[in-house]
Amino acid sequence: MIEIDGLTKSYGRRIVVDGVSLTIPRGGLTGIIGPNGAGKSTLLGLASRLLAADRGTVTVDGLDVARASGELLARRLSVLKQENRVAARLTVRDLVAFGRYPHSRGRLSSSEWAHVEKALAFLDLQPISGSFLDELSGGQRQRAYVAMVLSQDTDYMLFDEPLSSLDIRHAVSMMHLLRNASRSFGKAVVVVLHDINIAANFADRIIGMKDGRVAFHGDTADVMTGAFLSSIYDIPIRVHRLEGQYVTTYALPGGPEGGAGEDPVLVAGD
Amino acid sequence: MTRPRTVLLVLACTVVAVAVIFMTLDVRGNWDYVLALRARKLLAICVVATAIAVSTVVFQTIAGNRILTPSIMGFDALYALLQTVFVFVLGTARLSSVDPRLLFAVEAGAMLLFSVLLYRWLFLGARQNLHLLLLVGVVFGLFFRGLMVLLQRVIDPNEFVVLQDRLFASFNGVAPDLLLVATLVTGGVCLLVWRMRDRLDVLLLGRDQAINLGLDYRRMVSLILILVSLQVSVATALVGPLNGFEPISFFGLLVANVTYLLIPGFRHGQVLTGAVLVGILLLLGGQLVLEQVFGLGSAVGIVTEFVGGTMFIIMLLRGMAR
Numbered sequence: 001m002i003e004i005d006g007l008t009k010s011y012g013r014r015i016v017v018d019g020v021s022l023t024i025p026r027g028g029l030t031g032i033i034g035p036n037g038a039g040k041s042t043l044l045g046l047a048s049r050l051l052a053a054d055r056g057t058v059t060v061d062g063l064d065v066a067r068a069s070g071e072l073l074a075r076r077l078s079v080l081k082q083e084n085r086v087a088a089r090l091t092v093r094d095l096v097a098f099g100r101y102p103h104s105r106g107r108l109s110s111s112e113w114a115h116v117e118k119a120l121a122f123l124d125l126q127p128i129s130g131s132f133l134d135e136l137s138g139g140q141r142q143r144a145y146v147a148m149v150l151s152q153d154t155d156y157m158l159f160d161e162p163l164s165s166l167d168i169r170h171a172v173s174m175m176h177l178l179r180n181a182s183r184s185f186g187k188a189v190v191v192v193l194h195d196i197n198i199a200a201n202f203a204d205r206i207i208g209m210k211d212g213r214v215a216f217h218g219d220t221a222d223v224m225t226g227a228f229l230s231s232i233y234d235i236p237i238r239v240h241r242l243e244g245q246y247v248t249t250y251a252l253p254g255g256p257e258g259g260a261g262e263d264p265v266l267v268a269g270d
Numbered sequence: 271m272t273r274p275r276t277v278l279l280v281l282a283c284t285v286v287a288v289a290v291i292f293m294t295l296d297v298r299g300n301w302d303y304v305l306a307l308r309a310r311k312l313l314a315i316c317v318v319a320t321a322i323a324v325s326t327v328v329f330q331t332i333a334g335n336r337i338l339t340p341s342i343m344g345f346d347a348l349y350a351l352l353q354t355v356f357v358f359v360l361g362t363a364r365l366s367s368v369d370p371r372l373l374f375a376v377e378a379g380a381m382l383l384f385s386v387l388l389y390r391w392l393f394l395g396a397r398q399n400l401h402l403l404l405l406v407g408v409v410f411g412l413f414f415r416g417l418m419v420l421l422q423r424v425i426d427p428n429e430f431v432v433l434q435d436r437l438f439a440s441f442n443g444v445a446p447d448l449l450l451v452a453t454l455v456t457g458g459v460c461l462l463v464w465r466m467r468d469r470l471d472v473l474l475l476g477r478d479q480a481i482n483l484g485l486d487y488r489r490m491v492s493l494i495l496i497l498v499s500l501q502v503s504v505a506t507a508l509v510g511p512l513n514g515f516e517p518i519s520f521f522g523l524l525v526a527n528v529t530y531l532l533i534p535g536f537r538h539g540q541v542l543t544g545a546v547l548v549g550i551l552l553l554l555g556g557q558l559v560l561e562q563v564f565g566l567g568s569a570v571g572i573v574t575e576f577v578g579g580t581m582f583i584i585m586l587l588r589g590m591a592r
Contacts, residue, residue, distance in 0.1 A: 069484075085334065098471075098483065101472055
């Protein structure tokens with residue numbers, strides 16, 4: 001269980017995460033949604049010890065992430081940020097093998113390599129496992145990083161917008177994979193998502209954030225309502241069920257045809 | 271045998287061959303005396319080359335960049351400034367009566383303190399930005415140099431001549447007991463770095479992934495910065511900066527990047543070994559050419575700086591084109 005208590009972080013005078021308290025249980029996929037600047041990525045960074053909090057604590061299975069040894073945490077919790085840059089030329093397989101570092105300390109046994117191969121296969125990376133990262137497309141590189149996190153094989157996996165450079169096919173298969181990992185192996189997967197439809201259809205729980213605070217938090221079926229979504233995005237959003245899937249629609253300025261209506265509403269700020 | 275291993279083997283053989291030539295070429299008179307003298311010079315070259323090679327490679331790993339070197343971040347300029355301040359404050363007469371071991375300790379200690387403070391702030395401060403880092407480094411280098419030039423203007427001309435001599439790297443007049451200290455320090459640092467080689471591989475993935483994979487990033491980077499500072503301080507305090515008055519030296523850059531070309535891949539075990547061999551080869555070869563061709567009429571730094579500086583410009587241009 002990830003327990004977050006009174007977490008606060010500010011940059012200068014701007015408070016980015018403002019007294020957030022949450023409990024994220026094991027098993028199931030948790031989506032974090034919210035407008036730009038709501039503090040989603042910062043919250044993820046704080047929860048994964050990449051950032052230091054000003055106030056408040058995060059514990060993972062009782063381990064305080066700010067105090068516990070990095071080595072111990074690396075076997076329980078993994079995180080993938082949006083931007084990743086490597087200072088040397090690595091092949092996809094090299095990168096994925098790094099995921100085993102917390103378990104092997106750099107000396108991979110054959111059972112460790114089995115984990116690596118499994119992660120490569122999960123993400124369809126075997127055909128390009130010998131290619132260098134800098135020769136790949138953004139989406140392929142993204143999948144290689146996700147494979148690395150999978151090979152790390154931790155109980156808690158945090159992803160910051162893992163779909164950002166994936167096409168719809170790979171995005172859907174990535175979400176399937178993350179949801180399967182969370183359900184069949186009892187992992188806790190926490191994903192910051194931009195696309196509300198994807199969040200609604202794949203997440204078991206949704207955390208909605210606005211202005212550094214948690215606006216709502218609960219089972220997808222309970223919180224996936226027009227009122228909740230409209231309240232964080234500040235535009236009218238409606239939620240429908242179509243062939244069993246969630247579909248959200250939003251008000252178009254000037255009606256569906258776009259024609260001569262009122263001026264588009266510009267949201268202040270951002 | 272894999273490619274890196276073959277390359278390392280070839281490099282090692284070449285280093286041994288050049289070392290043998292260096293020791294035996296043109297020996298006249300008393301063999302014992304000449305060999306002892308040359309062995310000391312050879313050891314000094316190996317220590318300095320090793321220190322610069324290892325410190326540059328690990329510095330570039332934590333910087334996540336192959337253009338930055340401790341020297342480009344103002345290290346050599348700091349040494350030159352310290353030397354000038356010593357001469358300015360004490361005067362050459364009193365300076366020469368100070369125990370060289372004490373002077374060595376003070377030089378190395380002062381550089382260590384300065385650089386650890388500066389680099390810790392740069393690497394572990396709130397905002398990390400490569401361009402800012404490079405800019406701050408170059409500005410500090412110029413600042414140190416400016417201060418040094420100012421002091422040199424007001425100094426006694428006779429003192430200035432002595433100072434000038436101290437500021438160029440020379441392998442000829444290395445004191446045996448200082449050489450011993452420098453060898454031990456460099457050897458010790460190399461041992462520590464060698465034991466960290468797997469963690470250094472992980473650091474290549476960047477700060478976030480290093481933390482994710484369980485490294486204590488702050489501690490590790492602080493430790494590496496101390497080791498880098500220790501190594502560069504000791505090497506510079508032993509023979510003087512390779513480039514004399516200029517604010518930066520390109521020798522480390524040259525060594526590291528030649529190594530990356532010869533030994534592709536990310537394994538620090540191989541890259542560090544390769545860098546040490548390349549460093550010794552370049553410095554020893556440079557010294558040999560200097561002694562045989564130019565008859566000691568020039569400083570070894572001039573040869574390596576020319577090649578290294580050209581490489582720096584090429585790398586910058588290629589980086590911009592990309």
